[in-house]
Amino acid sequence: MILSSPxxxxxxxxxxxxxxxxLRSAILTGVLSPGDRLVETQLAEWLQVSRTPLREALxxxxxxxxxxxxxxxxxxxxxxxxxxxxxxxxxxxxxxxLAVAGACRHATPEQLQGIKACVIKAEGATAxxxxxLDHEHLLDVDYQFHHLIAESSGNRRLVSLxxxxxxxxxxxxxxxxxxxxxxxxxxxxxxxxxEAILTGDAEVAVAAITQHLRASKVRVVxxxxxxxxxxxxx
Numbered sequence: 001m002i003l004s005s006p007x008x009x010x011x012x013x014x015x016x017x018x019x020x021x022x023l024r025s026a027i028l029t030g031v032l033s034p035g036d037r038l039v040e041t042q043l044a045e046w047l048q049v050s051r052t053p054l055r056e057a058l059x060x061x062x063x064x065x066x067x068x069x070x071x072x073x074x075x076x077x078x079x080x081x082x083x084x085x086x087x088x089x090x091x092x093x094x095x096x097x098l099a100v101a102g103a104c105r106h107a108t109p110e111q112l113q114g115i116k117a118c119v120i121k122a123e124g125a126t127a128x129x130x131x132x133l134d135h136e137h138l139l140d141v142d143y144q145f146h147h148l149i150a151e152s153s154g155n156r157r158l159v160s161l162x163x164x165x166x167x168x169x170x171x172x173x174x175x176x177x178x179x180x181x182x183x184x185x186x187x188x189x190x191x192x193x194x195e196a197i198l199t200g201d202a203e204v205a206v207a208a209i210t211q212h213l214r215a216s217k218v219r220v221v222x223x224x225x226x227x228x229x230x231x232x233x234x
Contacts, residue, residue: 020057089217102153
C-alpha cells in the first residue's frame, strides 16, 4: 500500500466521521485499491489521527462492505469476486427497471436536462482518444446518470436502495478499470436510455436499461474472471 498526500478532512465533523469519510473517499476513488492491506499504524500516520477513531472508522467500513478481514485477521480493501459482481448486477437490473419506468412518468424538465447533460458529457469525453475526461471522472458521469434516473422516478426508497449498491459498484468498476480501462463503454447505451425516457415510453426504456446493464454485467464479469491471477497477487 503506497499512500500519497493525505485527503482533506472536514474539521466541522467528529473525528470518527472525518476519518471514516476520508477513508471511504480514498477507497471509492481508487487511492486505496481493492486488495490493499490496511495497516493501522500507516493509516494513523497518513491521516494524522490516533488509532481509536481510525478503528471505529474501519469497523464502519467493514459494515459497509468496503473493507474485509483476510485469513490472517488483517484488513484489506474489499475485492469484488465474479459472483459478487453477478449479484450486484442482478439487483441493479431489478431496481433500475423500476427507476427508469418511474422516470418515464415523473421526470421533470430539469431532471431530463440533467440526464441529457450526462449523456453529452460522456459522449464528448469518449468521442476520440483525446477526450477531456479521465476514467475516474467518466465513472462519476456514469454514476450521476443512473442516480438522476432514480431520483426522477420520485421513489425515495428506491433511490436509497440504489445508493447502497452504487458504492459497491464504484469499488467494482475501479477494480476492473485497473485491469482494462476500456471496460467502461457507456456512450450509445446511455443515449438510447435517455431518448426512451424523453419520449415517456416505459416499455422501451426498461428494455434499453436492461440491455445496457446485461451488457455491462457480461463485460465486467469476464474482466474479473480473466484477471483472477493478477488480483490474487495483489
